[in-house]
Amino acid sequence: MARKKQKKQPAGAPAWMVTYSDMVTLLLTFFVLLLSMANLDKRKFFDALGSLKGAFGFLQSSSVSEINKPQVISYAPMDDDYVSRLYNRVQAMLTRLRIDRDIDLVQDRGAVILRVKDAILFEAGSTTLRPEAGPVLREIAGLVQPLPLLLRIEGHTDDQPPSDPAVTNWDISVQRAVTVLKFFAAEDLLPLDRLSAVGYGDRRPVAPNLGNEQKALNRRVEFVLENLNQYQDKLPYLIDAADQLPF
Incomplete structure (x- = not known):
């Protein structure tokens, strides 16, 4: 078969x-x-x-x-969790350096902001830094330098018109912000590609301009820590690992 x-x-x-x-x-x-x-x-x-x-x-x-x-490159606010952790770390550093009396730390607009009264940095109506401003600005630069963040320097005034009619509150706020930026550049404290300066005049008060104390709160310079999208992955490492943090 x-x-x-x-x-x-x-x-x-x-x-x-x-x-x-x-x-x-x-x-x-x-x-x-x-x-x-x-x-x-x-x-x-x-x-x-x-x-x-x-x-x-x-x-x-x-x-x-x-x-x-x-x-x-696009800029974006930090996540709330990042902001809270970064806020706590910077606050601890300010206390350790004993400069928390000179600098107010706040969370606003999805960022951490170092707020300094103008009297610490400038004479009344002046855009020239006081000699006492140098140590404070160096401490701020020391806090910001190791972080993968941008720094926006904002100048603010109260609603009182300047004594010189040729000068406006806008002029003073912008010149003060630029003066601080130039100080960082001259001292080589921070890279210029991480810095920006802007002035808002009396357009963004933190208190009503009703009395001298409230007006003094509005005369300030703010240091806003901003996030870069491309640094999102690095922030958890910097913030979560306390023993790895530069501050």
Whole structure:
């Protein structure tokens, strides 16, 4: 009796395995996209989106150039948890250095703000730093320097018009902020690419301008710690690991 001739198996992987591999690859790509969406970093999101389009085979050449072109750095408020932890650390440092009487530390606008009364830094109506201002500003720079954060210097005044009619409160606030920035630059205390200066005049009071004490609160210089999106991943390490913190 003749044996049946065995059917010859085709070479290569079975057809079901090829289909299964494609499905697993697409699922992996899909979950990578979900993970990138969980991280609120726009640049990473668009990079992952481009990878997903390429995996599905419909990435246009114009999209490639758009994704690979230089991205503009965006600034964002720190998360509330980061702000609270950073606030506590900076407050402890201010107390340790015994300069917490000169500097008020506040949480506002999604950031940590070092608030200094103008009398500590400037004479009344002046935009020239007092000699006593140097040590205070050096201490502030020492606090900010190790942090992966930007520093915005803000000048503020009360609503009392300056004695010189040619000068406005806007002029004084801007010049004071720039004067502080120039001090940091001249002393080489902070990199210039991390600094900015702005003046608000009497437009952003922290108290009603009803009396001398309240007006004195509004005459101030604020040091606003701002976050960069690209530093989000570094902040938990700096803030959570107390033994690793530079302060």
